[in-house]
Amino acid sequence: MTESERGTVKYVDLPIMPLREVVMFPRSIMPLFVGREASIKAIEAAQASFSKQIFLVAQLEPELEKPDASDLAPVGVVSKVLQMLRLPDGTIKVLFEGMYRANWNDLRDDEQCAMVRVSRRNEWQSRPDEREALVRAVHEALEEFAKNNKKLSQESVLSMMALHDSGSLADAIIPNLKVDYRKKQEALELDDVTERLELAYEMLHGEVALASVEKRIKNRVKVQMERNQREYYLNEQIKAINKEMGRDDDPMAEVDELEQKIKDRDMPDEARQKALAEAKKLRSMPPSAAEYTVVRNYVDWILDLPWNDLKQIDIDIEKAxxxxxxxxxxxxKPKERILEYLAVQKLSHGLKGPILCLVGPPGVGKTSLAKSVARATGRDFVRLSLGGVRDEAEIRGHRRTYVGALPGKIIQSLKRVKYNNPLFCLDEVDKMTSDYRGDPSSALLEVLDPEQNHTFMDHxxxxxYDLSKIFFITTANSLHSIPVPLLxxxxxxxxxxxxxxEKRHIARHFLLPRQIEEHGLKESNIRVSDNAILEIIRSYTREAGVRNLEREIAALCRKTAIKLVEEDNLDKCVNISRQSLSSILGVKKYRxxxxxxxxxxxxxAGLAYNQRGGEILLVETTLMAGSGQVVTTGKLGEVMTESAKAALSYVRSRAEVLGLDTRFHRKVDIHVHVPSGATPKDGPSAGITLATSITSALLGIPVRNDVAMTGEISLRGRVLPIGGLREKLLAARRSGIxxxxxxxxxxKDLKEVPDEVLKDLEIVFVDHVDEVLPQALDASAEEIFSGRATAQPICRILRPEKHEDETKKQPAQ
Known part of the structure; x- marks a missing residue:
């Protein structure tokens, strides 16, 4: 150790060891673990050459591995190495004792370690008259601190209580406080012992307050732990009692499991809070209580619903x-519209839009089309039949106050399907009825409204509950019975x-292969000709769809199966032709x-259309001597009867042009009949047919047998548009027209008719009945319109003739 004097200041050269987040104080003993190589060398040099003295100073930035002069605090402590112990991991444990505070300068690297020149720092005391009061206050705070700090030994407290020197007392207290090292360094740098002791008192007082808060927290935690332990102990006792009494399941454990499931389930917060509140009720109920089962079922329903569980949807238009x-x-057209709908959904990434309603006669594939849409979009298919539903609770569910209450069909179906975005097919939506229990169609208004169904409320x-992700498709046979708001x-x-x-193609490529497979046949076992299929369609079925057609084909397969089994030849081929149908299927059912x-x-010949397709409709008119009565028979509806009256009125208005006696209706009775009298007939499209039939009977001119017609008639003879054009033209072609x-x-509607139907048909478009008669009657136009070319209006007959001299003025009388 080297010493030098400059004036009155004494300098000493000592090894230096920087400290991380630690501040050494005079007269304190502190163990430290040393791992840095430079620090180990400094300790070794202190023991070897400097009488075990070393200068300890705090680093300003603890992260630095090799600090320089600017990274060290300006004041440190000259300390003595009391003991050193080398550890197996290469570090050493050193026990230091602080001697005095010192300033430093001239940091340099020596051969052995880093060296520094230090000078002892002098102390002084201000306000000596306050020393005794301050020391007494510190002693009181120290006693309070010692009560709450069990780590501080009694001997240490007594030794500090014996100190009355301000500087020594402050230096003894500060190292035992858990304050930031910067705060301790600030205290170390104070030369005024009164200020240093005041700072120590401030830190001590803060630690006392913090210790009291920690004590309160620990006590509170301890009480909570004791309560938990007590509950655990009591629960274990309950389990033991249940086991002794033969109860295998613990009801409380079941409730705990239920609550955990509710917390883990992905659902809206409102539903989770409701479920947790209901589960909490179960804790206060015995499992044998009737209400327990009701509450438990309600919670199970909430848990089982797919609130936010969505199935991955991949819309591929080509695949669809x-x-x-x-x-x-x-x-x-329906398939193209559905593809357009799917394309929009793919681009908009949502389903908000109109609900599709497939309307058509039975058997045309409405429900199966909905299934195909579900398969094309990868959605689960849910079918809900609404036929005969008359209770609103079928849709919205019953309130829980009723015994045996359940959610509505919508929620029940979602529970089964496990996802919240299936395809929902609401079948037979036109068959719903209403009574005193409510109107289910009104309940559907919320379900099928994209603006409302995201907040559907089940009773x-x-x-x-959010229904907006569901793809709704409804089916109906008729629109007349669907309420307008729902429509x-x-x-x-x-x-x-x-x-x-189309039926022939479906039978050949869809129905026949399916029935062959279902009946255990091979394709080589049965061969049905095209004429046989056409004969089945025409003579054994009369329907819009293909259900009965499939039944007749199934009958063919059953007859074939009998032959194969009876002859014990499973490789035989049965040929079915048009001529052999009657021996297999029996007498023709329809003509x-x-x-x-x-x-x-x-x-x-007129053309009619119903749900089973198009038909040719023969209208017969006969005349009898009479007094002008008009009779219509053939089970005609009100509209068709009115069409017959309109047709007769038109003929009467044109009697003079047609060459008829203007009062012919007083001499004859007219009877109009439409055959197939047991079949109801209605509609306005037979108007021109009725007019042509009546005109033919009155004129005695036959109607061409290769001509058929359809169109509504007005009193002025105008021909008005009709519907079902495609089916009517097919019926005309089938009948040889x-x-x-x-x-x-x-x-314009002719574009929708297939070319195959229009083949060999001459289509004539007309605007007036006067254009119809020359085309339909087997006579020339001159022969038909043989009367006066310009008939006088009937109103002329009602007005008196004007005299030639009516313009002459009469003399005044």
Whole structure:
């Protein structure tokens, strides 16, 4: 150790060791673990050459591995190495004792270690009259601190209580406080012992306050732990009692498991809070209570619903088109509309939009089309039949106050499907009725409204449920019985009845292979000709769809199966032709009206359309001597009866042009009959047919047997548009008709008729009945309109003739 004097200041050269987040104080003993190589060398040098003295100073930045002069505090402590112990990991444990405070300068690297020149720092005391009071206050605070700090030994407290020197007392207290090292360094640098002791008192007082807060926290935690331990102990006792009494399941454990499931379930916060509140009720109920089962079922319903569980949807338009075409032949417009809908959903990434409603006669594939859409989009398919539903609770559920209450069909179906975005097919939406229990169609208004169904409220759940991710498709046979508000929420897609050509293709490529497979046959076991399939369609079925057609094909497969089994030849091929059908399926069930073999007076062919397709409708008119009575028979509806009256009125108004006696109606009775009297008939489209039939009977001119017609008639003779054009033209072609007369306003609808139907048909568009008669009657126009070319209006007869001299002025009388 080297010493030098400059004036009155004494300097000493000592090894230096920087400290991390630690501040050494004079007269304190502190153990430290040393790992830095430079620090170990400094300790070794102190022991070897400097009488075990070393200068300890705090680093300003603890992260630095090799600090320089600017990174060290300006004041440190000259200390003595009391003991050193080397540890197996290469570090050493050193026990230091602080000697005095010192300033330093001239930091340099020596051969052994870093060296520094230090000078002792002098102390002084201000306000000596306050020393005694300050020391006494510190002693009191120290006693309070010692009560709450069990780590501080009694001997240390007594030794500090014996100190009355301000500097020594402050230096003894500060190292035992858990304060930041910067605060301790600030105290170390104070030369005024009174200020240093005041700072020590401030830190000590803060530690006392903090210790009291820690004590309160520990006591509170301890009480909570004791309570938990008590509950655990009591629960274990309950389990033991239940086990002794033969109860295997612990009800409280079941409730705990239920609450954990509720917390883990992905659901809205409102539903979770409701479920937790209901589960909490179970804790205060015995499992044998009736209410326990009701509450438990309610919580189970909330847990089982797919609140936010969505199935991954991948809309591939080409794949969807292939699936729809593979499952359904024809139905081009409905399939195209569905593909458009799917394309919009793919671009908009949502389902908010109109609800699709498939409308068509039975058996045309409405429900199966909805299944195909579900398969094309990868959604789960849910079918809910609404036929005969008359209770609102079927949709919304019952309130929990009722015994045996359950959610509505919507929520029940979602529980089964496990995902919140299936395809929902609401079947037979037109078959719902209402009574005193409510109107289910009104309950559907909320379900099928995209603006409302995200907050659907089921009476049983009494929670808002989001239905907006569900793809709703409804089906109906007719729109007339659907309430207007419900109809307004749906986009209508009409499915027309199948044409004969479509039925033949479906039977050949879909129905026959399926029935062969279901009956355990091979394709080589049965061979059905095209004429046989056509005969089945025409003579053994009369429907819009193909259900009965499939039944008849199934009958063919059963007859074939019997032959194979009876002859014990499973490889035999049974050929079925048109001629052999009667021996297999029996007598023909239906007949289609054919055209007349030759032109007949008063017999005219009209075209009709119903849900089973198109039909040819023969209208017969006969005259009898009488007094002008008009009779209509054939089970005609009100609209068709009125059409007959309108047709007769038109003929009477044109009597003079047609060459008829203007009072012919007083001399004869007219009887109009439409055959197939047991079949109801209605609609306005037979208007021109009735007019032609009546005119033919009155004029005695036969109606051409190769002409059929359709169109509504007005009193002025105008021909108005009609519907079902495609089916009517198919019926005309099937019956051997060559020429069809139809309203000119229907010319645009001809684009939707397949070319195969229009083949060999001459289509004539007309605007007026005067254009119909020359085309339909077997006579020339001159012969038909043989009366006066310009008939006088009937109003002329009602007015008196004007005298030639009416213009002469009469003299005044």
């Amino acid at each position: 088109r292939a699936i729809l075409d593979g499952d359904h032949y024809g139905l081009e 049983y759940l009494d929670l808002e 307004d929420r749906m986009e209508i897609i009409e499915l027309n009845s199948y044409l004969e050509t 289609h009206d054919e055209r007349e073999a030759e032109p007949q007076v008063g017999v005219c 060559k020429k069809v007369l139809m309203p000119r306003d229907n010319e």
